[in-house]
Amino acid sequence: MKINKIIISFISAAVILLSTSVVSFAKVVGDKIVLGAAISLTGKYSSNGVHTQNGYNMAVDRINSMGGVKVGGKTYKFDIIYYDDESNPKRAAQLAERLISQDGVEFMLGPYSSGLTKAIAPVTEKYGVPMVEANGASRSLFTKGYKYLFAVLAPANLYLDVAIDLAVEKNNGKPVTVAMAFEQDAFSQDVRLGVLDAIKRTGSKKVIDDKLPKELNDMAATLVKVKQMKPDVLVVSGHTKGALTAIRQISEMKVDVPMLAMTHCDAAKLSKQHGKNSQYALCASQWHKTLTYKDNFFKDGMTYDADFTKEFGYAPPYQAAESSAALLVFKDAFERANSFDQKKVRDALAATNMQTFYGNIKFAEGGQNVDKPMVLFQVMCDDGGKCENKVVAPTKWASAKLIHPIPSWSQR
Amino acid sequence: MDFMVFQYPMISVQACLDGILLGILFALIAYGMALQWGVMNIINIAQGDLVILGGYIAYFMYLYGIHPAWGVIVSPIIMFFVGIAIYKLVINKVVDRDLFISILATFGISILFMQLMNFAFGADVVLANSDYGTTMLFNNNVVLPNSKIFSAFISILFAICLVIYMKKSKLGRAIRATAQNARAAKILGVDTEKVYAATFGINAALCGVAGALISITFTIHPYMGLPYTIRSFMIVIVAGLGNLPGVAMSGMGLGVFEEFADYILGTEFRIGSVFLLLVLILVYRRFKLSRKREYLK
Numbered sequence: 001m002k003i004n005k006i007i008i009s010f011i012s013a014a015v016i017l018l019s020t021s022v023v024s025f026a027k028v029v030g031d032k033i034v035l036g037a038a039i040s041l042t043g044k045y046s047s048n049g050v051h052t053q054n055g056y057n058m059a060v061d062r063i064n065s066m067g068g069v070k071v072g073g074k075t076y077k078f079d080i081i082y083y084d085d086e087s088n089p090k091r092a093a094q095l096a097e098r099l100i101s102q103d104g105v106e107f108m109l110g111p112y113s114s115g116l117t118k119a120i121a122p123v124t125e126k127y128g129v130p131m132v133e134a135n136g137a138s139r140s141l142f143t144k145g146y147k148y149l150f151a152v153l154a155p156a157n158l159y160l161d162v163a164i165d166l167a168v169e170k171n172n173g174k175p176v177t178v179a180m181a182f183e184q185d186a187f188s189q190d191v192r193l194g195v196l197d198a199i200k201r202t203g204s205k206k207v208i209d210d211k212l213p214k215e216l217n218d219m220a221a222t223l224v225k226v227k228q229m230k231p232d233v234l235v236v237s238g239h240t241k242g243a244l245t246a247i248r249q250i251s252e253m254k255v256d257v258p259m260l261a262m263t264h265c266d267a268a269k270l271s272k273q274h275g276k277n278s279q280y281a282l283c284a285s286q287w288h289k290t291l292t293y294k295d296n297f298f299k300d301g302m303t304y305d306a307d308f309t310k311e312f313g314y315a316p317p318y319q320a321a322e323s324s325a326a327l328l329v330f331k332d333a334f335e336r337a338n339s340f341d342q343k344k345v346r347d348a349l350a351a352t353n354m355q356t357f358y359g360n361i362k363f364a365e366g367g368q369n370v371d372k373p374m375v376l377f378q379v380m381c382d383d384g385g386k387c388e389n390k391v392v393a394p395t396k397w398a399s400a401k402l403i404h405p406i407p408s409w410s411q412r
Numbered sequence: 413m414d415f416m417v418f419q420y421p422m423i424s425v426q427a428c429l430d431g432i433l434l435g436i437l438f439a440l441i442a443y444g445m446a447l448q449w450g451v452m453n454i455i456n457i458a459q460g461d462l463v464i465l466g467g468y469i470a471y472f473m474y475l476y477g478i479h480p481a482w483g484v485i486v487s488p489i490i491m492f493f494v495g496i497a498i499y500k501l502v503i504n505k506v507v508d509r510d511l512f513i514s515i516l517a518t519f520g521i522s523i524l525f526m527q528l529m530n531f532a533f534g535a536d537v538v539l540a541n542s543d544y545g546t547t548m549l550f551n552n553n554v555v556l557p558n559s560k561i562f563s564a565f566i567s568i569l570f571a572i573c574l575v576i577y578m579k580k581s582k583l584g585r586a587i588r589a590t591a592q593n594a595r596a597a598k599i600l601g602v603d604t605e606k607v608y609a610a611t612f613g614i615n616a617a618l619c620g621v622a623g624a625l626i627s628i629t630f631t632i633h634p635y636m637g638l639p640y641t642i643r644s645f646m647i648v649i650v651a652g653l654g655n656l657p658g659v660a661m662s663g664m665g666l667g668v669f670e671e672f673a674d675y676i677l678g679t680e681f682r683i684g685s686v687f688l689l690l691v692l693i694l695v696y697r698r699f700k701l702s703r704k705r706e707y708l709k
Contacts, residue, residue: 040531042527043530043535044633044634045535045536046534047535047536087535184680204509210678210679210680211679211680212679213679213680213681215683217626217633221674221675222679223422224426224675225675228420228423240536244537244538244631245631248539248541248631249557252546252559254548254555270535271542273538273539274541281690292509
């Protein structure tokens with residue numbers, strides 16, 4: 001009798017254990033592939049967090065309505081579980097744990113920003129969960145030997161080195177002098193390293209190398225130095241506040257510099273906030289709607305731009321475009337792997353070689369996309385004060401000719 | 413370390429002028445803090461957040477096509493009532509309590525304001541363009557954006573008005589009396605409750621003016637308040653309470669100090685140097701006090 005009882009309770013315990021474990025491994029429920037994402041819907045990254053989420057949602061709807069994902073002869077649809085990470089790295093890491101160990105998600109999409117991706121990557125790596133991210137560009141993400149991290153965007157060190165090459169080219173191949181002002185955060189410092197590499201490669205010289213604080217809203221001191229040293233190029237990277245502060249103070253202090261290269265002009269809505277004062281600024285961008293990459297889902301950049309604007313009521317910044325591309329990569333990898341085995345999907349992701357409307361995607365050993373160059377656009381305004389961003393480099397994608405040097409303030 | 417500032421004398425002139433103009437603006441915020449600290453014995457950690465909220469008012473006027481300079485008038489009016497509301501809801505419950513309680517309460521208000529502003533206005537960095545142009549001095553070697561000059565001018569104007577108001581008006585006298593001895597003032601018929609509310613409102617209004625000026629000269633962002641709180645705290649510590657010329661002087665001193673720290677140590681140490689200075693001053697004060705105490709023994 002007693003032994004029977006023990007056996008029964010043992011079996012029921014095992015059954016309970018098994019049933020819970022089945023529930024917690026429910027990455028594919030019915031015909032749904034459930035992806036997890038922690039995104040900054042509140043906190044300081046909330047505007048770009050929302051762009052990211054809109055990009056993801058747009059791609060999910062599009063892929064689902066165009067036939068979904070075919071694995072093992074069956075059609076599946078994408079679904080995403082979102083959590084708000086409050087722009088806080090610690091919270092993001094907790095949410096990644098929760099998505100994986102409680103919600104049973106087996107595939108992840110990235111958060112917004114390098115800092116948060118850095119917080120999540122160790123968690124996804126620990127559980128062997130493949131993560132395709134679209135908004136973490138910091139170089140340090142790709143040097144840690146992560147096996148399950150894939151980024152559809154070009155790494156941060158490639159953001160502005162094109163600008164140095166361009167300046168050298170405009171200087172008839174001769175080295176140039178460079179003034180640099182970078183915020184002290186992981187991303188901007190990586191951009192700086194890339195610029196330093198380019199300076200070394202071209203034999204150029206850095207004359208100013210300022211680091212801007214996080215609470216930055218005044219860079220007058222840097223600009224006074226620029227006026228004194230008269231460099232050939234001024235490079236600024238400090239997220240949206242860096243871009244806005246730079247343009248405001250450059251125009252107010254009438255700083256003349258032949259080339260001004262920046263990041264985050266798009267996100268800062270530079271030409272909207274500063275109008276003609278932002279003219280001639282060169283901006284690094286992951287994507288621009290006029291690029292002629294194509295795919296079957298969004299057709300091309302112009303169509304994506306129009307569809308996105310129709311759905312969300314504003315033109316897509318590159319943060320949205322790259323987020324949409326992440327879903328295309330997942331779909332492609334699932335179909336090639338023809339399985340939901342994490343290891344197989346991971347290997348399929350590593351072998352990705354495709355074109356999307358956002359650009360070519362092919363991952364290097366470290367997980368960064370090596371097949372998509374950055375583009376530089378220049379803010380150009382007509383006499384009526386209407387400003388537009390036009391791609392000027394690399395030459396292959398250029399839709400307008402670079403205006404160089406920038407006319408001095410006295411002539412504007 | 414970079415000593416460029418000493419190699420080119422014009423850069424020193426520029427740094428001094430920039431620092432003074434900036435310092436006058438800081439002094440305005442600090443004066444509000446000193447006023448309320450003196451009267452109510454409350455250190456308002458949310459000071460910087462009130463400044464940023466004032467900035468958003470000017471920004472929204474700018475968005476709707478009104479010149480942001482009008483924010484200098486509209487923003488303090490709205491902020492005055494915001495200040496009174498905060499007093500009625502929270503501050504009046506902590507005003508007689510321990511200093512620590514009020515610091516905690518205003519710290520809470522600060523966090524709440526940051527999140528509410530982020531929720532209401534978004535996390536984007538914004539600014540209001542005044543299109544005031546630039547003044548060039550010394551053969552174009554020194555440039556001063558007119559927006560900075562405008563800010564300094566308006567700050568001085570408001571400070572003067574406030575001093576006159578405090579000296580001449582009935583409420584001003586009541587405020588000063590309460591600052592000297594709240595109990596005695598109460599016995600002599602001053603409605604201290606009303607005085608406290610008015611003081612907090614005036615402080616918020618000053619923050620509103622400063623915020624509008626900051627949105628014209630720099631940029632604003634929901635999370636940018638704390639550096640302004642720290643700066644005004646520091647100015648008040650140096651100048652003491654109820655000492656307007658002292659506040660103005662130490663404000664300008666801090667502005668110039670920041671600019672030079674920026675040139676010499678690098679922009680990355682700009683805010684850091686303010687904190688360092690704060691620590692040094694506190695240590696120095698303590699040192700001086702302890703010597704006095706020994707002498708008394």
